[in-house]
Amino acid sequence: MTDPVAHHAALDRRMVAAARGVRVLALASWPASVQRRFLDEAMAGRLALPRVVYPPHDFSQARHEFDAIAAEADAAHPLGVYLVESARQWSIAAELVESLGTPAVGAHSLALYGGPGDALPGGEVTARDAARHFIGIADEFDTELIAPHEQVEISATALQLWLQGELDQFFAGRVVAVELDPELIAKAAAGAYRIRLRSGAAYTDYDRHQLLQHEALVHSLTALNGREQPVLGSLALSSPRITAVQEGLATMAEQITGNIDIERLKRIGLRIEAVALALDGADFIEVYRYFLDAGQTAAESFASAQRVFRGVPVEGGYAFTKDTVYLRGLIDVHTFFRRALAAGRLRLCRLLFAGKMTLEDVIRFEPLFDDGTLLPPHWLPPWVARANGLAGMLAFSLFANRIRLGAVDGPTGKGPIAPAAG
Numbered sequence: 001m002t003d004p005v006a007h008h009a010a011l012d013r014r015m016v017a018a019a020r021g022v023r024v025l026a027l028a029s030w031p032a033s034v035q036r037r038f039l040d041e042a043m044a045g046r047l048a049l050p051r052v053v054y055p056p057h058d059f060s061q062a063r064h065e066f067d068a069i070a071a072e073a074d075a076a077h078p079l080g081v082y083l084v085e086s087a088r089q090w091s092i093a094a095e096l097v098e099s100l101g102t103p104a105v106g107a108h109s110l111a112l113y114g115g116p117g118d119a120l121p122g123g124e125v126t127a128r129d130a131a132r133h134f135i136g137i138a139d140e141f142d143t144e145l146i147a148p149h150e151q152v153e154i155s156a157t158a159l160q161l162w163l164q165g166e167l168d169q170f171f172a173g174r175v176v177a178v179e180l181d182p183e184l185i186a187k188a189a190a191g192a193y194r195i196r197l198r199s200g201a202a203y204t205d206y207d208r209h210q211l212l213q214h215e216a217l218v219h220s221l222t223a224l225n226g227r228e229q230p231v232l233g234s235l236a237l238s239s240p241r242i243t244a245v246q247e248g249l250a251t252m253a254e255q256i257t258g259n260i261d262i263e264r265l266k267r268i269g270l271r272i273e274a275v276a277l278a279l280d281g282a283d284f285i286e287v288y289r290y291f292l293d294a295g296q297t298a299a300e301s302f303a304s305a306q307r308v309f310r311g312v313p314v315e316g317g318y319a320f321t322k323d324t325v326y327l328r329g330l331i332d333v334h335t336f337f338r339r340a341l342a343a344g345r346l347r348l349c350r351l352l353f354a355g356k357m358t359l360e361d362v363i364r365f366e367p368l369f370d371d372g373t374l375l376p377p378h379w380l381p382p383w384v385a386r387a388n389g390l391a392g393m394l395a396f397s398l399f400a401n402r403i404r405l406g407a408v409d410g411p412t413g414k415g416p417i418a419p420a421a422g
Contacts, residue, residue, distance in 0.1 A: 004074060004077050004079070004080075005079065005231060005373055007074070008073060008074070008077065008079035008080055008083060008231070009079075009230075009231045009232070011069050011072060011073055011083050012079075012083060012231070012232050012233060012234050013233065014065060014069055015065075015066070015069050015083065015086065015087055015090065015234055016233050016234050016237065017065075018061075018062040018065040018066060018069075018090070019062070019090050019234070019237060019239070021057075021059070021062070022059060022062060022090060022093050022094050022097055023097075024093050024096060024097060024112075024240060025189075025238075025310075025322075027054070027057065027097050027100065028054075028096075028097070028100060028105075028310040028311035028320060029185065029186075029306075029310055030050070030052050030185060030306050030310070031183065032182065032183045032184070032185055034050050034051075034052055034306075035185055035299070035302050035303070035306070037050070038050050038302055039298055039299060039302060042298060043298075047285050047288075048285075049283060049284050049285060049314045049315065050284060050314060052101070052314070053101075054100035054101045054311070056098075057097050057098050057100070058098065059094035059095075059097060059098055062090075062094050063091050063094050063095070066087040066088070066090050066091040066094070067087070067091065069083055069087040070083070070084045070087040070088055073087070078364040078365055078367070078368060079231070079232070079368070081364060082232070082357075082361055082364070082365075085241060086234060086239055086241055089112065089239060089240050089241035090239065090240075090241075092108055092111050092112055092240070093108075093112060093239075093240045095108055096108035096109065096112070096311065100311045101311065101312075101313070102312075102313070103312070103313060103317070103318050105311040105312045105318065105320065106279075106312050106317075106318030106319060106320075106321075109311070109312070109319070109320050109321045109322070110321055112240040112241075112243070112322075113240070113243060113244070113321045113322045113324060113325050114127075114244075114321065114324055114325065114328065115127075115275070115276075115279065115321050115324055116128040116131070116272050116273070116275050116276040116279070116321070116324050117276070118324070118328065120327070120328055120331050121328075121331050121332055121335050127272050127324050127327050127328050128272055128273065128276050130269070130272075130327045130331075131268070131269035131270070131271075131272035131273050131327065132269065132273065133269075134262070134265040134266055134268070134269040134327075135266055135269040135270060135273065135294075137262060137265075138262045138263060138265065138266035138269075139266075141262050152204070152205065153202040153203070153204065154202070154203040154204065154205065154207070154208060155202065155203075156180055156197050156198060156199055156200060156201050156202075156203065157180065159197060159203050159207070159208055159211070160178045160179070160180055160197055162208060163178045163195070163197075163208070163211060163212060163216070164177070164178040166212055166216075167195075167212075167216055170216075170217070170379075171379070175193070175224065176192075176193055176194065176195060176216060176220050176224075177193065177194050177195070178194075178195045178196075178197065179194060179195070179196050179197070180196070180197055180198075180199040181196040181197065181198060181199060182198075182199040182200070184196050184197070184198040184199075185198070185302075185303050185306055186198065186303060186307075187201055187203070187207070187211075187303075188211050188215050189215075190215035190216065190219040190220045190223075191219075191220065191223065192220060192223035192224050192226075192227060192236060193220075193224075195211075195215055195216060195220060197211075206259060206260075206261045206263070206264065209254075209257070209259035210254050210259050210260065210264065212259075213250070213253040213254050213257050213259055213381070214250040214251065214253060214254055215250070217253060217381040218246065218249050218250035218253050218353075218381070219238075219246060219250060221353065221379050221380075221381065222235075222246070222249075222353055222354075222355060222356050223236045223237075223238070223356065224236075224378070224379060225353060225354050225355055225377045225378050225379060226354070226355030226356055228375055228378050229354070229355055229374060229375055230375070231373055231374060232355065232374065235354070235355025235356055235357060236355060236356065237356065238356060239356065241358065242356045242357060242358055243322060243325050243329075244325040244328055244329035244332065245329055245332065245333060245352075245357070245358050245359055246329070246356055247325050247326045247329045247330075248325070248326070248328070248329020248330045248331070248332050248333035248334075249329070249333050249352065251268075251326055251329065251330045252330055252333050252334055252337075253381060253383065255330070256383050256390075256393060257383055266294075267304075268323070268326045268327060269327075270290075270291060270294050270296075270304065271304060271307060271308070271323035271326075272323060272324050272326075272327065273290075274287050274290055274291065274304065274305065274308045274323075275308050275319045275320075275321050275323055275324055277290060278308050278309065278312075278316060278317070278318065278319035279317070279318070279319050279321075281316045281317050282316050283314060283315050283316035284305055284309050284314040284315075284316075286316070287304075287305045287308055287309070288301050288302060288305040289301075290305075291304045291305060307320070307322075307323055308320060308323070332359065333359070336348075336349075336359045337349050337390075337394055338394050341391060341394040341395060346390070346391060346394075348362055348363065348366065349384065349390070350376070350377065350380060350384055350385075351365070351366065351369055351376060351377070353377040353379075353380055353381070353384060354369070354374060354375065354376055354377040
């Protein structure tokens with residue numbers, strides 16, 4: 001009888017090979033020339049819908065391979081479940097890339113990432129409800145409370161040098177290279193061995209630490225740990241299936257290290273609201289103006305609107321919905337960490353960094369970590385490696401959730417704190 005581990009390892013190698021060209025974000029993103037042309041016309045008082053041409057792609061052979069892998073995997077084995085679910089998601093991703101520029105991308109995007117109307121854990125509020133909550137708090141926040149050093153701009157070159165130094169120290173050598181990319185529209189993009197920063201962009205002190213925790217010590221780190229796996233090499237890949245957990249884990253890293261600010265939460269909220277607006281019929285220019293009205297610069301507003309319209313028609317009615325996963329992922333991951341502590345299984349939180357996987361995966365994989373089939377993470381972010389500190393934070397969070405805020409008296413004992421005047 002065939003060894004189930006060897007059988008699934010062979011299937012995984014086939015899946016890695018088939019998925020090699022299915023790079024959803026890279027193929028759906030726009031060239032920087034589209035941004036330059038749009039902003040030049042906007043400066044001249046002429047706003048026109050951007051025109052983006054996507055090269056054709058044919059992944060029919062890859063989709064056939066994904067179907068074969070799913071059929072050959074044993075759905076009763078933890079590795080088989082992982083392969084079946086992963087292969088099916090890769091197949092949808094391949095269809096998405098094949099249909100770039102058409103309305104079909106909107107449906108595929110919803111299938112992969114969900115939408116702004118999806119319920120968050122607990123089922124009482126949606127991602128859009130949470131987005132509006134954070135936007136409202138940010139709009140009411142007194143910006144005079146922000147320390148002066150938080151408002152100082154940092155150049156891309158200065159950030160590159162600082163981030164490279166931090167990573168060289170963490171990895172004890174040049175493992176991940178930090179590069180400047182003039183063609184990048186987003187502020188940053190992370191791979192296993194490379195982090196790209198947008199040339200000419202201005203960053204803040206919060207951006208600096210957010211990028212270290214989010215891009216480097218989650219996205220790059222989990223990819224590197226995944227490459228160490230002898231059985232499941234696909235744990236190094238940014239599969240659409242793991243997007244919510246990866247972004248939730250990365251956003252939690254910002255939060256737990258004290259490197260998330262209300263403006264960051266507002267940016268996430270604005271993107272979710274913008275996705276909802278596009279789905280409701282707003283076109284690219286309307287969404288661009290939405291970000292302008294929210295206080296973003298013209299360049300930032302274009303970059304934000306571009307995220308919403310990657311791969312879909314710019315006339316409205318469709319959206320690339322990936323940005324809706326951040327808050328849902330954050331709440332999912334935070335809830336998972338607290339439940340792991342309550343169950344006495346905090347080790348699962350550390351194993352989650354052994355590669356790019358879902359929360360269900362790490363639970364199913366625990367016996368495979370125990371018997372050596374899968375390797376524990378080679379690298380861990382400091383906040384995860386310090387188990388006592390992580391447990392302390394989660395223990396307090398578990399207890400604080402039992403307190404009903406509306407029933408707590410104010411500091412004078414005469415009732416709750418009243419909202420600020422005005």
